[in-house]
Amino acid sequence: MKNYSLKLKILLAAYIIVFLLLFLYSFTQIDLGLVISRYPFFYQFEKAFQYIGYFNRPLSTLLYLIILVLLTGLYVTLLKLANKKKLDNHFVWKIIIVGIILLTFSYNAFSYDLFNYLFDAKILTHYHANPYIHKALDYPGDPMLAFMHWTHRVYPYGPIWLVLTVPLSFVGLQVFIVTFFLFKMLMAASYFGSVYFIGKILQKLKPEKKLFGLIFFSLNPLVLIECLVSAHLDIVMMFFSLMAFYFLIEKKYVKSYLSIIFSIGIKFLTALLFPVAIVINMLQYTKKKIPWDILFGISLLLFSIGVYVESQQSGNFQPWYLVALLSYAVFLSHKYYVLIPSIMISVLSLLLYVPYLYLGNWNPPVPQILSDIMYISWGISLLFIIVYFVYRKGFLVNNKKTVKNK
DSSP: OOOOOHHHHHHHHHHHHHHHHHHHHHGGGOOTTOOSOOSHHHHHHHHHHHHHHHHOHHHHHHHHHHHHHHHHHHHHHHHHHHHTTOOOHHHHHHHHHHHHHHHTTSOOTTOSHHHHHHHHHHHHHTTOOOTTTOBGGGOTTOGGGGTOSOTTOBOOSOHHHHHHHHHHHHHTTTOHHHHHHHHHHHHHHHHHHHHHHHHHHHHHHOGGGHHHHHHHHHTOHHHIIIIIISOOTHHHHHHHHHHHHHHHHTTOHHHHHHHHHHHHHHHSGGGGGHHHHHHHHHHHHTTOOOOHHHHHHHHHHHHHHHHHHHHHHHSSOOGGGHHHHHHHHGGGTTSHHHHHHHHHHHHHHGGGGHHHHHHSSOOTTHHHHHHHHHHHHHHHHHHHHHHHHHHHHHHHHHHHHHHHHO
């Protein structure tokens, strides 16, 4: 094992503690209609944590905010150290692995979508029906309906998601807790794979920015919470997308286009990348220089449009929509006008859960509060960019004057 400085050892210990706190906190949000374990010890554990989440909401909200502040503080600290070349790849991966191990076994605290994924596959494996036609409400005797939300909708995703999840449903043998953690493991593996391919892409295109990029994506509080805790399928979609991009850079076109088809077949959003992939393909064929920053910027813009459309269709913005944007913002994270809003908006988006944690519902005035939080996050991001731009310009001008005087 490497001998790290005391500062790095403290950082690693702090991350382990905060990951453990997030892991434990997630169980405060266990739905009141769900019992994970009936063993007396674990059952008492569940009830004690549920009491905090549902019957002591001010404390629950405070705990969440403390964890969010700690995650953000550690995240910014690591980014600064990486920018100063004071970290190594081994240290960062150690934190990532610890996060995966602990958070894979957390409860999906901030979203019920994971239950819908389980039930969509269950319609096929248990009820032998078509989830594109049938919905959870068609099976009123199923015990999962006691804690599910969105039971009125039919399957909204692509067929590849079923290809990936139906085998897990079979292996789970309809035992809820087994199937639940198999699905969580799929998300964790996709998170690991996404980070791996981000590192491979950066190693090819911007090796000096690789470590910074790994931290930027993998330890972003929003990515940790939405991908490892709440376990949204967006991370699986982005895993195949990033794999496709890497194979495209390597000129392995069959693997690349198969990967992007898999990605599109999960949630459709990554179809927006097809024009970018074709442009890269053409530039490679004609042996012209590829303007990677411009193409990554276009990818980011296309995803922004896609997220806006998705938000309009669903009726409101959801924090996990940002996973797609962050997956490509990482390749421009060395630019302050990408770095600042990425951090500000992703972290402030996690505040969208605060009104629900405190009030226990999404009734008015919560929708207005959520809207205000989003506007504030964009406004603060813009303000920070302007301040940094003015500071940077002034710093460069002063430097030039100093050099001239010398």
